Amino acid sequence: MSLHGIRFILIQNRWYMQFDDDEKQKLIEEVHAVVTVRDAKHTNFVEFRNFKIIYRRYAGLYFCICVDVNDNNLAYLEAIHNFVEVLNEYFHNVCELDLVFNFYKVYTVVDEMFLAGEIRETSQTKVLKQLLMLQSLE
């Protein structure tokens, strides 16, 4: 068993492993290429280099997490959904534009729920409470 946690999360591009910028761009393109050709009959997992991508599609948006091959697929698949439910609550029916215009806040949401490549907090209530507290500081 190897435990390195999440290598990176795409949507907000949070990286938990050292890559240089060119490499990141290449990875983003490659992940995009392998994920977007898949349809509903496919699994939500795809092997990628020596890792695997766990992804979930919401309308036109793909949320992707790259983890080690022996990590728990379903746990990360639901972690994505849990995250999206938090976004939805925080932005009230989140849409792509919210994520673009508030990209710097999305990072805060990511960091509340995932840190150092690990799941940090899973309770939606707790995360939202914290986010609202931070919001009040603005």
Place this chain on the structure above:
Amino acid sequence: MPAVSKGDGMRGLAVFISDIRNCKSKEAEIKRINKELANIRSKFKGDKALDGYSKKKYVCKLLFIFLLGHDIDFGHMEAVNLLSSNRYTEKQIGYLFISVLVNSNSELIRLINNAIKNDLASRNPTFMGLALHCIASVGSREMAEAFAGEIPKVLVAGDTMDSVKQSAALCLLRLYRTSSDLVPMGDWTSRVVHLLNDQHLGVVTAATSLITTLAQKNPEEFKTSVSLAVSRLSRIVTSASTDLQDYTYYFVPAPWLSVKLLRLLQCYPPPDPAVRGRLTECLETILNKAQEPPKSKKVQHSNAKNAVLFEAISLIIHHDSEPNLLVRACNQLGQFLQHRETNLRYLALESMCTLASSEFSHEAVKTHIETVINALKTERDVSVRQRAVDLLYAMCDRSNAPQIVAEMLSYLETADYSIREEIVLKVAILAEKYAVDYTWYVDTILNLIRIAGDYVSEEVWYRVIQIVINRDDVQGYAAKTVFEALQAPACHENLVKVGGYILGEFGNLIAGDPRSSPLIQFNLLHSKFHLCSVPTRALLLSTYIKFVNLFPEVKPTIQDVLRSDSQLRNADVELQQRAVEYLRLSTVASTDILATVLEEMPPFPERESSILAKLKKKKGPSTVTDLEDTKRERSVDVNGGPEPAPASTSAMSTPSPSADLLGLGAAPPAPAGPPPSSGSGGLLVDVFSDSASAVAPLAPGSEDNFARFVCKNNGVLFENQLLQIGLKSEFRQNLGRMFIFYGNKTSTQFLNFTPTLICSDDLQPHLNLQTKPVDPTVEGGAQVQQVVNIECVSDFTEAPVLSIQFRYGGTFQNVSVQLPITLNKFFQPTEMASQDFFQRWKQLSNPQQEVQNIFKAKHPMDTEVTKAKIIGFGSALLEEVDPNPANFVGAGIIHTKTTQIGCLLRLEPNLQAQMYRLTLRTSKEAVSQRLCELLSAQF
């Protein structure tokens, strides 16, 4: 709950983002961005001090531009300024910029660390959180140096807020992953373990990740975590679905924490009986729940529930000790094999693969064979079919091998190109491993070549030849079968290779049948000759010369072919040389000599199948799950397949005088020149793949390699399954330059590739090495070069160590080799006459100046080789100096930065005793000593 409005707070930012989104073309976007960059630059450079809000806004814009994929080379200082703001939003943007655009400027790092330090000490949980998140995101060594001692204190302090504890735990985890040497173990470790009991489940969730990572490296220190984890897990799985409130996700209590706890337990063997009983209950409860009707129809519910279930099954497999649980797990997975969710079918196939390797559940897995075969035929997702292939491979044993191999072969006809090679390897391995009847094996491999010839790698056809040569009961059948297969008008070149090789060895076994007489065999093979590539033609030429020996009656026909211009004057050197040599051999050699040179191949030593090695290389060692394979993986294979040229090989194994005469001997044993070379080295099972310590122990065999470089400057220093290191170096006086070539032999890239040159404390004052870091990513098949500038300051004994670390797949690789920079490299030869030599010899007659060594010859005592070695060593070889012509004398000057040291040497061979006496005289004892050691090892 109030929602966040679009881009509130920073109107300028929202306008800018809108502008970018409204750009109709890439050019327009770039134009808009450049305009903005110019604007921001002028604001930052302007005389007017910017207020916090403006700074925040501009830094945020820069970040946005960076995220669009543009380079940002300024703004770091402004971001750092934001860190010391007292406003949360300004601080947040500052930290965000820094964590996304990490900069290695040391002055900046000092300022950043200072700001982090202040925030950590602020006792403001929000600021502490931001600081911790920044450390956790950057995770650099500098940060580890600054904070690895501080964070454990924050983590276990009684008054730390829960949310800060969560962040501190994961922050520490990040630092431990990047710089474990800087994270001191101590009193805090036992207190961290007790966080498993914390009443805040978020703290437990974060702490469990930290403990798992620490426990992997220090199992003994963290073993008390086992019983605590079991209690925690037990409380979760037996709780009602509403007990855990916030932490219940779609009626599943704390699914992510359960998964983490189950993973933590996989760091340990099954616990002692008391705890074990409790754990077994937990696992049974999880299995029972899987059978209960779902509490919700939502996929979130079943995913969360099954995430826990699959992790529980992983733990059951990891313990591999409770037959009852293993069989229950297998039955549960069996149900999933036919589930309507593709995800579940995929995961069930994957998980069953590991169950197949347990003796307790192997039989239970086998009962699902029909379902799995069906999956192979009907699944739409290639990755699911791939898992089905993996599972069939894992469940294969003697009882079902014929069925599984037949199904795989039939699937191969339509299989996706991406997985064909792997299926070919698997079929080849299974056919060999479970062959009761070797005719079945031969048929299977020939079928493989027929169906997927392009995907049949060298290892596969080498292997079939090894097996045929080693088993005389199958040789006649093999000859007959390849002969028949070659009748097809279009057959794959790999078949020609196998056919050529086998008929060359065993064609005589079917020559009695007039339908396959020697001439017919020869004509059949030769009809394919012109369509084949050069290596295959070379192999066929060897078959022809073997025919000359097997069938004297076709000798004239073959000689005619060899003599033809298309052979003797072939533009390809290899083909031309073979034609010339074989023709000559067939003409001058007597029947006896021919029979000796060209006799049947001796059996190959039994060893691990090179195909298995290839499969492991392809899939990574951890994914080849067969039980026996894992055991066999420990043994190391030293050789690959047979040499592709039969005649040369047999000449090698049965040396005969004529072989040398004709220059038919083998290639020199040590490959020279820089990489990459694709030799049989590629088949080696990697011995180092398990090691993960900071600096690996010196690679086995590196001593030998090191010695080989004492008298030469170029060649291959190290080679394993993944990596080849080649050297090219030149030295002049006390300076030298070495080119190190790192060749990635795999098709996967190496990441974090970091070669480090290590000079011990003893060596450092004497030798200066300078080099630049290499690109941390080495693409599959690529080669990178590193230049090392060398300066010899004064004489030295030790050699520097080259330590290479990189990531290959999920594993950390570590290789260390001695770098052959030796004192003799700084030799300048000095010619002198006999008289001078002996005069100086006498001058250096103090006992400390002379070092002598008498030793047994390790290599044949060949005068020319010895001369070459002395010259290669760097000194001049002085002819007609020693009164005894059998002796060798040499002279030279060792150049160092501080001084020059004259050296004289004398080597006296004693052929009768197979001994040498080597005498070194220099003005410095240590130099005499070292040179004597180095040179003695050469003979």
